[in-house]
Amino acid sequence: MQWPDWLWSRTANHTDDTTREASPTHDQPPQKPASGKWSSYTAPQTITACVVTTTTTLALIRLYKTYLRRIPTVNYLKPGLFRHRTLYGYVTSVGDADNFHLFHTPGGRLAGWGWFRGRKVQDLTRAQLRGQTVHVRLAGVDAPELAHFGKATQPFGPEALEWLRGEVLHRYVRVRVFRRDQYERVVGMVWRRKWVVWREDVGHEMLKLGWATVYEAKFGSEFGDKEELYRAAEKRAKEKGLGMWQEPSLIGRLLGHEKSSVETPREYKTRTAAEEKAGKTREKGR
Secondary structure (H helix, E strand, C coil): CCCCHHHHHHHHHHHHHHHHHHCCCCCCCCCCCCCHHHHCCCCHHHHHHHHHHHHHHHHHHHHHHHHHCCCCCHHHCCHHHCCCCEEEEEEEEEEECCEEEEEECCCHHHHCCCCCCCCCHHHCCHHHHCCCCEEEEECCEECCCCCECCECCCCCHHHHHHHHHHHHCCCEEEEEEEEECCCCCEEEEEEEEECCCEEEEHHHHHHHCCCCEECCCCCCCCCCCCHHHHHHHHHHHHHHCCHHHCCCCHHHHHCCCCCCCCCCHHHHHHHHHHHHHHHHHHHHHC
16 A cells, blocks of 8 residues: 555654754754753762662671681681680581680571581581681680690590590580680680570580689680689589599599599699700700
């Protein structure tokens, strides 16, 4: 069907007008944008949205850095975090009766640790854990020493070690970090969850059962606000003859064994250090 002549004429005129408007001649200066186009950027709604978005982003970044960023070793702990931060994690190994290695798991089970694929710490190999744990030293307590650096094992050292392993090894604990010591360890107070809502102070429990003494070094002692509580627990363990304070058994007493004076870990360290110093002096004199 042929289109009417009047429709072709009207369409052609409209096309010409549109082309002229869209393509200004070179003699015409460029038009400035209307002021109304910029008003949308200064509108209260726009400014409010920008402020809310920026504040939320900064808050999320701070939340991540403070609570969700994993700390692989003590070298990643900034001084400002000491006494103001706790570390929640999985104990991968216990090397001595008063220290262990912690794999930091920020966010705990809510963040997928322990059950989500790729976050099962219990399945990690020793090679995968190397350089990925924080070395923790129990604050306020001193356990009997094990054999190391050529020194003999202190009495009740293996028993104290076995108790600590049974208490924290392959379990999740929380550590309130106090400071960093000369051995690249975090000195901190340690709690573990017990009976869902109850938590247990591991260091205090060691003192109650007689597997440790109150830390007596001249420098570096850390108790938080629990020094009196710790000393009272040690005193009760002594009175009850628990752990390293225990007396000979009935059969031992019948055989004539008497209770010997207990050498505390601090006394043991002082004695062995003096012996080592005397040995070096004798070698120089030869």
